[in-house]
Amino acid sequence: MTFPLHPTFDALSAFADAASDDVSQARVQRHVRECDACRATVAEIRAMGDAVRAMPLREAPSDLWARVAARRADDTEVATLAPTIGDSRASGAPADLPSTPGTPAAGPDAARGLATPRGKSIVFGATLVVLALATSMMLLSRTPLEATGLSRLAVSPARPAAGGTLIVRYSPAPYFRREPRLVLIGRVARRGERREAARYPAFDADSLATLLPQRDGAFVARLTLPADFRWAQLAVVDSTGDRMDRDGSALWTVVGGNADRSPSLEALMSAEEDRSPWIGTFDNHLVAGPRWSIADTIQRYFPGHPAGWAYYTRYGVRRGLFDFLRFFETAERKYASLDGSLWPERTLDADREHAMLVFAHRIEEPLDAAKWANRIAREHPDDRRAFDDLFGAIRHMQLNSTAGLADSMHAWLPLLIDISRRNASSLPVGGSTDNFAGRSRAEVIASLAQEFGDSTMKAAWPIARPAHDFIVPGTLPRSMSLDEERQARAQIADPCGRPAGRFSLSPGTTWVVQFCELVKSNLLASLSRLEAERGHASLALTLADSALRTTRPQWACVTSDAHRARARALLMLGDSSRAVLDLAVATGQSLAPPREADSLLATLGTASVRARFAAVADSARHAVQQCAQDRRQRNAAHADSARLGVR
Amino acid sequence: MPPLGARDTTAEAPDIDDSPAAARRRQLDALALGDDDALAQLVAEFGDLVYGTIYRLTANAADAEDAAQEVFIRLPRVVSGFAGTVEQFPGWLRRIAVRAALMRLRSGRRRNEVSAESIVALISRPDDVLTRLTIESALALLSVEHRTVFLLKEVEGYDHAEIAELLGISVANSEVRLHRARRQLRELLRDSR
Numbered sequence: 001m002t003f004p005l006h007p008t009f010d011a012l013s014a015f016a017d018a019a020s021d022d023v024s025q026a027r028v029q030r031h032v033r034e035c036d037a038c039r040a041t042v043a044e045i046r047a048m049g050d051a052v053r054a055m056p057l058r059e060a061p062s063d064l065w066a067r068v069a070a071r072r073a074d075d076t077e078v079a080t081l082a083p084t085i086g087d088s089r090a091s092g093a094p095a096d097l098p099s100t101p102g103t104p105a106a107g108p109d110a111a112r113g114l115a116t117p118r119g120k121s122i123v124f125g126a127t128l129v130v131l132a133l134a135t136s137m138m139l140l141s142r143t144p145l146e147a148t149g150l151s152r153l154a155v156s157p158a159r160p161a162a163g164g165t166l167i168v169r170y171s172p173a174p175y176f177r178r179e180p181r182l183v184l185i186g187r188v189a190r191r192g193e194r195r196e197a198a199r200y201p202a203f204d205a206d207s208l209a210t211l212l213p214q215r216d217g218a219f220v221a222r223l224t225l226p227a228d229f230r231w232a233q234l235a236v237v238d239s240t241g242d243r244m245d246r247d248g249s250a251l252w253t254v255v256g257g258n259a260d261r262s263p264s265l266e267a268l269m270s271a272e273e274d275r276s277p278w279i280g281t282f283d284n285h286l287v288a289g290p291r292w293s294i295a296d297t298i299q300r301y302f303p304g305h306p307a308g309w310a311y312y313t314r315y316g317v318r319r320g321l322f323d324f325l326r327f328f329e330t331a332e333r334k335y336a337s338l339d340g341s342l343w344p345e346r347t348l349d350a351d352r353e354h355a356m357l358v359f360a361h362r363i364e365e366p367l368d369a370a371k372w373a374n375r376i377a378r379e380h381p382d383d384r385r386a387f388d389d390l391f392g393a394i395r396h397m398q399l400n401s402t403a404g405l406a407d408s409m410h411a412w413l414p415l416l417i418d419i420s421r422r423n424a425s426s427l428p429v430g431g432s433t434d435n436f437a438g439r440s441r442a443e444v445i446a447s448l449a450q451e452f453g454d455s456t457m458k459a460a461w462p463i464a465r466p467a468h469d470f471i472v473p474g475t476l477p478r479s480m481s482l483d484e485e486r487q488a489r490a491q492i493a494d495p496c497g498r499p500a501g502r503f504s505l506s507p508g509t510t511w512v513v514q515f516c517e518l519v520k521s522n523l524l525a526s527l528s529r530l531e532a533e534r535g536h537a538s539l540a541l542t543l544a545d546s547a548l549r550t551t552r553p554q555w556a557c558v559t560s561d562a563h564r565a566r567a568r569a570l571l572m573l574g575d576s577s578r579a580v581l582d583l584a585v586a587t588g589q590s591l592a593p594p595r596e597a598d599s600l601l602a603t604l605g606t607a608s609v610r611a612r613f614a615a616v617a618d619s620a621r622h623a624v625q626q627c628a629q630d631r632r633q634r635n636a637a638h639a640d641s642a643r644l645g646v647r
Numbered sequence: 648m649p650p651l652g653a654r655d656t657t658a659e660a661p662d663i664d665d666s667p668a669a670a671r672r673r674q675l676d677a678l679a680l681g682d683d684d685a686l687a688q689l690v691a692e693f694g695d696l697v698y699g700t701i702y703r704l705t706a707n708a709a710d711a712e713d714a715a716q717e718v719f720i721r722l723p724r725v726v727s728g729f730a731g732t733v734e735q736f737p738g739w740l741r742r743i744a745v746r747a748a749l750m751r752l753r754s755g756r757r758r759n760e761v762s763a764e765s766i767v768a769l770i771s772r773p774d775d776v777l778t779r780l781t782i783e784s785a786l787a788l789l790s791v792e793h794r795t796v797f798l799l800k801e802v803e804g805y806d807h808a809e810i811a812e813l814l815g816i817s818v819a820n821s822e823v824r825l826h827r828a829r830r831q832l833r834e835l836l837r838d839s840r
Contacts, residue, residue: 010826017800017825045829048836049801051782057699061712064698065690068719069683156683167683261681 006038007031016045063216069169070154152245153234159257162191162229166254170211170219170236173245179238182211184221185503186234186251189274191266193230203502203512211236231255231271233505241498241509251505255294263301268294269351272311273385306338306352310359331363339368350380357389366396370408377415387419391444409452417445485530488523496520514553521550521562528565537572544569555634557627560586576604584613588620671733679727690719696737697744704748704798706787714751718744745803749813752791785835793828800825 007015007028015032018025032038061067154169168184176182185205211219219236233251237244246252255271258264272294299308309331335356342348342356357372373393376386394412397405420441442461449461496516498504504512524547532540544566548559567582583597601610677685697718702711722743729739786794795814799805800821805813807821814821 009830010823013826013829014822041833044833048782048829048832052786052798052801055703055783057695058702058708058711060694060698060715064694064712064715064719065687067712068686068690068716071716072683072686072720157681 006035009041012038012041013045016042016049066169066171066216066218069156069167072156072158153236153247153252155252155254157257157261159255159261159263160225160229161259161261162225162256163227164225164229166223166225166232168209168211168221168223168234170221170245172217172219172236175243176219176236176238176245177217179213181213181239182219183207183237183239183241183503184209184211184223184234185237185241185505186232187505188226188232189230189270190226191228191230193274202516203498203504203509205235205503205505207501207503208232208234225256229256230267235505237503241503244508253294255297263297265298265302265305265307265351268298269307272298272307273354304341306342306355306359309334309338310355310362331359335359335363335365335368348375348379350376350383350385353380354383354385354389357393361392361396366393366400366402369393370397374412374415377412377419381415381419381422387416387441390416390419391448394448406452409448413445413448413452413457416448420445485527488527492520492523492527511553514555517551518553518556521547521552521556521559524550525562525565528562528569532565532568532572535572537569541566541569541573554627555631557624557631558589560589563589571600576600577609580604580609580613581616584616585620587613588617589624668733671736675726675729675733675736678723681723686719686723689722693737693740694719696741697747700741700744700803701748701751703802704745704795705751706794710751711748714747715744718747741803745799746813749795752795782832782836785832788835789828789831793824793831796821796824797828797832 209221528543
């Protein structure tokens with residue numbers, strides 16, 4: 001039986017989907033039952049469905065998890081472009097949350113008429129102009145060293161809570177790809193802990209975890225964080241500690257958050273202020289994003305806090321689009337705005353006062369820095385930063401020859417003394433105060449008292465450090481205090497090898513060991529001189545011999561201190577002929593020959609002694625020159641090997 | 648400081664209830680708390696499902712990769728909204744993947760990438776008997792609108808009302824797109840024979 005009219009393809013298509021008892025399809029169903037062609041079409045339609053359902057699913061890329069982990073870490077910290085900081089934060093919604101689609105914001109733009117087509121076109125045109133300008137400036141000003149792309153180290157969660165687990169995933173640098181395992185090293189800072197500045201490079205990092213290779217080539221470690229975790233600085237080394245990978249010139253920094261994963265201002269401030277003084281100070285990027293620093297995070301989540309601006313490092317137009325947009329919010333304007341709102345507040349916490357002081361220093365306003373330092377000293381004299389802040393402000397004014405400093409010192413000097421007595425007066429002065437960094441508080445107060453104090457003050461705070469030398473008094477003020485002597489003897493007794501479970505965060509293991517040996521040698525020479533001053537000639541000679549026997553690194557070309565110490569001891573023991581030889585070596589190695597050599601030669605001055613002295617000095621001079629040349633060549637080779645991670 | 652020694656990355660806490668359903672529930676609970684291990688396991692288990700579903704709809708590897716990453720990145724935040732049984736989880740996840748793919752298609756952020764199959768299909772002459780279009784390459788030649796409706800209906804099992812809601816179109820429009828997609832597919836496949 002045939003039908004004059006076949007159902008349309010659409011009707012057959014609808015029939016193919018319909019349930020068998022669908023009465024609306026009864027007519028088509030009757031036709032299809034009788035018509036071979038239409039039945040074939042329906043079968044064809046259904047077969048296409050079957051075929052497409054039978055299609056195997058594409059396999060996901062093998063590194064899907066690596067990418068998810070990296071982006072997860074990245075997304076947590078990375079802020080949106082948000083050139084107008086205040087606007088994007090007013091809602092309180094984190095910028096990394098997805099926006100709700102289909103809900104256009106009826107914000108202030110609409111009220112200003114910018115939502116009209118004409119307004120939009122004006123805004124769009126202006127935006128294009130700004131972007132074009134910014135892009136051109138970015139292309140011109142971008143530095144080749146600027147980090148781009150994702151960090152090789154990803155952590156999850158990006159803002160770990162104290163007591164939680166941190167998963168560290170490391171995509172190895174080329175020189176680490178074949179390693180069977182790597183070591184995650186670093187410093188883990190805890191609440192209430194303030195790390196002291198180490199005087200010398202040392203094995204200052206803990207071995208935190210073993211990074212094990214994964215199928216996709218990455219290395220993974222899991223780290224259980226302490227219950228009072230604040231922040232950590234991380235690096236990756238091989239088992240010897242001589243090869244390291246880190247975040248450019250800085251370490252990878254992970255700052256802990258609160259239990260609800262929100263950022264912790266306390267931890268961020270601690271990470272900003274208490275990290276090691278020589279690593280990462282100028283490059284405070286977080287692991288989560290190469291472009292986003294601790295200061296960025298503070299700005300983003302604590303927009304009213306001055307620390308986000310005080311520690312921000314990218315004002316100006318040197319680094320591209322972001323800075324270009326920030327050009328409209330210069331540091332000076334921001335400082336003035338914060339100063340206007342914060343200064344009148346009756347009670348202010350030390351963090352904000354300190355941040356305002358740092359900010360004032362950053363924009364070269366020493367008087368404003370002094371204003372804030374004075375406020376911290378008066379309102380928070382027990383704060384650990386109070387002394388350094390006030391002394392730093394005073395020193396800054398000194399260096400800038402700021403008018404009125406002498407008048408202010410009448411009030412500031414007693415304040416400084418009071419603070420030093422209140423909190424941890426044995427701590428050395430912090431690193432922000434030029435050549436006073438590392439000196440004791442008593443020393444810096446004494447120096448200020450001698451310059452600005454009255455006679456009573458000068459008498460109460462004498463310069464304690466004696467300046468004398470054994471042979472030529474006054475030339476080398478190196479005599480040790482009792483405390484220094486105690487430290488020196490302890491350091492000499494300590495072995496220089498790398499302790500188990502410890503690594504160095506700055507130079508490699510070999511270098512630290514060599515440096516330690518060199519310091520030991522110098523300390524032995526200093527102790528030799530000290531014993532000579534005390535009249536212990538034999539002991540002085542023994543110490544000087546030990547100094548010269550200590551293994552010195554190849555790059556340490558000069559041993560004049562030890563030779564001079566031995567010469568001094570030999571002279572005390574009456575062995576002037578051997579003393580001459582040591583002095584000859586010291587003379588050959590020194591740019592300024594020791595004056596004691598002249599006096600000694602004048603005393604002993606036979607021609608043969610003079611000739612021998614000259615020959616030994618010449619030989620020593622040539623040896624030093626050769627050593628320096630070798631060192632230059634090694635440094636050049638080291639620059640090459642630095643690309644291979646060898647430190 | 649107590650030693651923060653190396654941790655065994657393979658160590659796991661012992662499970663109390665060993666049933667797969669209980670294990671899955673624990674896994675989802677852990678995921679909701681932001682546990683990265685749980686997420687890593689789900690990526691390993693459902694990565695192909697999510698990526699494959701999205702790829703099928705977007706027909707673009709780069710888009711699929713981006714969207715799959717989005718799904719898994721957002722999963723810890725949205726998993727608390729999953730109220731079904733653990734057996735329903737794959738289906739729920741698949742629906743999320745579909746929505747992610749549709750968002751990708753709508754977003755205008757699509758990567759400018761053409762799949763190898765579609766290139767082969769485009770350069771192949773229909774009368775070339777040696778080159779037969781597979782259903783996959785024929786799908787790649789459909790317009791995005793038609794392919795999307797076809798796949799949502801045939802593969803993902805949505806009805807026209809759901810498709811209309813997902814795509815913001817009318818039910819009638821959804822039906823029309825489906826029929827047209829089928830007709831074009833049929834012609835493409837016929838031409839290639």
